[in-house]
Amino acid sequence: MKKVLILDGGAAHAMAIAECLKKSGYEVAVICDDKNEYGYHTKFADERYLGVNSNKKEYAEFMLKFLKEHKFDVLIPTSDTSAEFMSFHKEELQKLTGVMMPSREIFEKGYDKNNLMHVCQKNGFPCPKTVDLKGWDCCSEDILKDFFYPGLLKPNLTSGGRGMILVNNFEELKNVYPEIHAGYGNCHLQQFIKEGGRQVKVQIMTDIKGDVAYSSVIWKQRYYPVNGGSSCCNVTIDDPEIATICGKVLKTIGWVGFADFDLIEDPQTKQLLIMEINPRIPACVRSAFKSGMDYATMIADMTVGKPLREYKYESGKRLRHLGFDVLWFLKSHNRFRTTPSWFKFFGKDLYYQDWICGDFKAFLMGSWGNFKKQMDSEFRKAKSGVKR
Numbered sequence: 001m002k003k004v005l006i007l008d009g010g011a012a013h014a015m016a017i018a019e020c021l022k023k024s025g026y027e028v029a030v031i032c033d034d035k036n037e038y039g040y041h042t043k044f045a046d047e048r049y050l051g052v053n054s055n056k057k058e059y060a061e062f063m064l065k066f067l068k069e070h071k072f073d074v075l076i077p078t079s080d081t082s083a084e085f086m087s088f089h090k091e092e093l094q095k096l097t098g099v100m101m102p103s104r105e106i107f108e109k110g111y112d113k114n115n116l117m118h119v120c121q122k123n124g125f126p127c128p129k130t131v132d133l134k135g136w137d138c139c140s141e142d143i144l145k146d147f148f149y150p151g152l153l154k155p156n157l158t159s160g161g162r163g164m165i166l167v168n169n170f171e172e173l174k175n176v177y178p179e180i181h182a183g184y185g186n187c188h189l190q191q192f193i194k195e196g197g198r199q200v201k202v203q204i205m206t207d208i209k210g211d212v213a214y215s216s217v218i219w220k221q222r223y224y225p226v227n228g229g230s231s232c233c234n235v236t237i238d239d240p241e242i243a244t245i246c247g248k249v250l251k252t253i254g255w256v257g258f259a260d261f262d263l264i265e266d267p268q269t270k271q272l273l274i275m276e277i278n279p280r281i282p283a284c285v286r287s288a289f290k291s292g293m294d295y296a297t298m299i300a301d302m303t304v305g306k307p308l309r310e311y312k313y314e315s316g317k318r319l320r321h322l323g324f325d326v327l328w329f330l331k332s333h334n335r336f337r338t339t340p341s342w343f344k345f346f347g348k349d350l351y352y353q354d355w356i357c358g359d360f361k362a363f364l365m366g367s368w369g370n371f372k373k374q375m376d377s378e379f380r381k382a383k384s385g386v387k388r
Contacts, residue, residue: 005072007082010037016286018044024297038366054081083279098303110277114156114188128191155184197265212247216288231284232324287319321353
């Protein structure tokens, strides 16, 4: 039996990934950096390990040593940092295990937000207007003064809104740029998309030639923080047009395997604009799983050289993250006017991100771990979304 290791396996969606893999006949292991996490206690894991957080400098050294001592056939990342590790150390890892991840050059074309915007603008794919800010040398101050403010100052490499800040004019940009650049590295200035449009995610699985094999689309109906963050209520929808566009982006970059896109709808034009590519299975993916798109098994099968299985997509599957949805309720002014109703906890085609039937210990320990994180001021600061 082939064995899969889920990296950063404490995440809530590690439970759903492990469930799919077990049903598909794989042996499942998780590696976490804390026992108070969902994945560490999930009943779908055959083996559990404690390791180093993927955000730490020593992560790569630890994982390479770990994989020399333990045999796995497939690695599946649940975070950007563990996906980056797989890409940047791909040649070393291929001697130890199976790796379905683009090479570093291709990875950076998609994951680096500034590089991705350059690809989109050059090839006519829908995206916000963007200016590269490699210092001030790459563009004149006249370009920045005439930019369509307000704009978002964004680090090229970041996740979850970290380091992003809204600037209303050139003077504000000059004031905040040095600190953001010092803390996060190279940045870009991007057109700010006003609130009122949908936030959408597109999942793509390509075949070995880089052509789209399967896709799904998720509409984030509620998210926390309320000004833009992780999904706490979403539903799968049909939008073959935007899925086709995202597939063309991957083909242009040369990306093979799985990728997840974040898009925002311009409320004035109703056009969905590409914002970023996540190089791993997203946290809210269980709604796509329930819609028939088992990306976990697809990745595992492709990694070990098996042909992709037959899948049929059925939209309309809704997913809630109970913990984050409670926080959304406490913070949102629309708590009693939201659609779907916040008070609907049961129903056909309604599932939970942090709760899988029969996996009570994972839910309990993961929720406790999340509560402790919320008590950490540094964690709350990192998850606070775009600064305004």
